Amino acid sequence: MNLTTPIWNESSVCTAIEDFVYSVCFEQINDQQFKQSLSTLYEAFQHFYSAQLHYAESIQHFIQCKQWIDYFLNGQPASQILNFNTQQVQTLCYVLYQYRNDYWNEHARFIQQEQQNRNSLHQYLTKLITHYSELLFVRVDLGYLKKQQVYIGIENVQQHMSILRNRIANQDRCFMGLRGYAWALEQGVDKGYHCHLLLIYDPSKRMSDWYLADQVGKLWQSITGNLGWYFNCNTTDHKQQFKEFNRLGVGHIQCNVELEVSNALNAAMYLVNPEKYAQHLRAMLPRMRSFGTGQFEVHWRRSVVQTLRQCGF
Structure with missing residues (x-):
């Protein structure tokens, strides 16, 4: 465990805790x-703790430990923690030991939720692939510059993601011609808060997948006030690495070609991986989601729904 971080941020503190x-x-x-x-960690967490957030089990146990520390310090500076006696240390350890069972329960819940998300995403993409003859798959990773993460908390992430999802829903500019989408929020040790974004376009309306990914990345930079970074998964070099092994799952996908469909689904499943527990969110706002997809609603389906509503059904 490395506690030599020169500048703490909300994400790094929670991960270290x-x-x-x-x-x-x-x-x-x-x-x-x-x-x-x-x-x-006690001193670092003081700057980022918020009673409005819902924390992971480990952080909740640390907060209980923090309450005992406040009691033991009784107004003294945090440096006095180094002088705690054996009984005080044992009390604090006992509080943290309660996390043992909660760790396995939380881990199991994460796997179950990710598996549900995985099934949901697979069903959603299968509907799109079955309905359309061809699609354009675009993948972009969105995050925050490392030196700027000190300014970013989960509330900022939620705000930025809300703006992004609203642009996607309205199909503004670089989202014009969108057939579907999916997103997943994660928290990495070095990357901090970041989002994996999958966009699926109508190739008869949009052609350059590299350009689209680049435009989405620049939009993210604008939304975040230039605090954000992005990685374009649709560059020629990046795609070539997968193409050499017949594993290319982004770009133009012909929905009647089994290999292309299989690769596209496999690439998309990276968004929801039960094995990525280390990248789960440690802090969330109430009712906040970490994963979502668009709605499968093609034109003829919308017409049917509207007709049924007009008929009183």
Whole structure:
């Protein structure tokens, strides 16, 4: 566990706390290491804690530990944590030990949710692929510049994502000709908060997948006030790496070609992977989602729905 981060941000603090709590529960850590790590994380978390957020189990146990620390300090500076006696350390360890069972339960819930998301995404994409003869798959990864992450909390992420999803729903500019989409929010050790975005276009209306991905990335930079970065998965070089092994799943996809469809589905499934527990969100706003797709509603289906409503059904 590296606690030498020169500048903390909400994401890095929460990730470091989770690592610390895990180490206390499942690894060996002596009293001095315990107090040193606790002192560092206690002070860092003070700047980012919000009672409005829903935290992962590990952070919730740390918050309980923090309440005991406040009691023990009784107004003294956080540096006094290093002088806590054996009984105080044991009390704090006992609070964190309660995370042992919660870790496995939370891990199981994550796997179950990701599997549900995976099934949902697969069904959604299968409907699109079955309905259309060809589609243009575009993948863009959206995140925040490392040096700017200190300014980014989950509330900022939610705000930026809401603007992005609204643009997608309205099919503004670079989203014109969109047939479908999916997105997944994650939290990485180095990347911090980031989003994997899949956009599926009508190739009769939009042709240059590299250009579209680039335009979406630039839009993200604009939405974030130039705090964001993006990675274009549809560049020629990036696609060539997968094409050499017959695994290319982005770009122009012919829906009657089994290999192209299989590759497209496999590439899309990266958005929802039960094995990526290390990238789960540690802090969320109430009722906040970390995954979503568009609605499969083609023109003739909309006409049927409208007719049924007009007839009183």
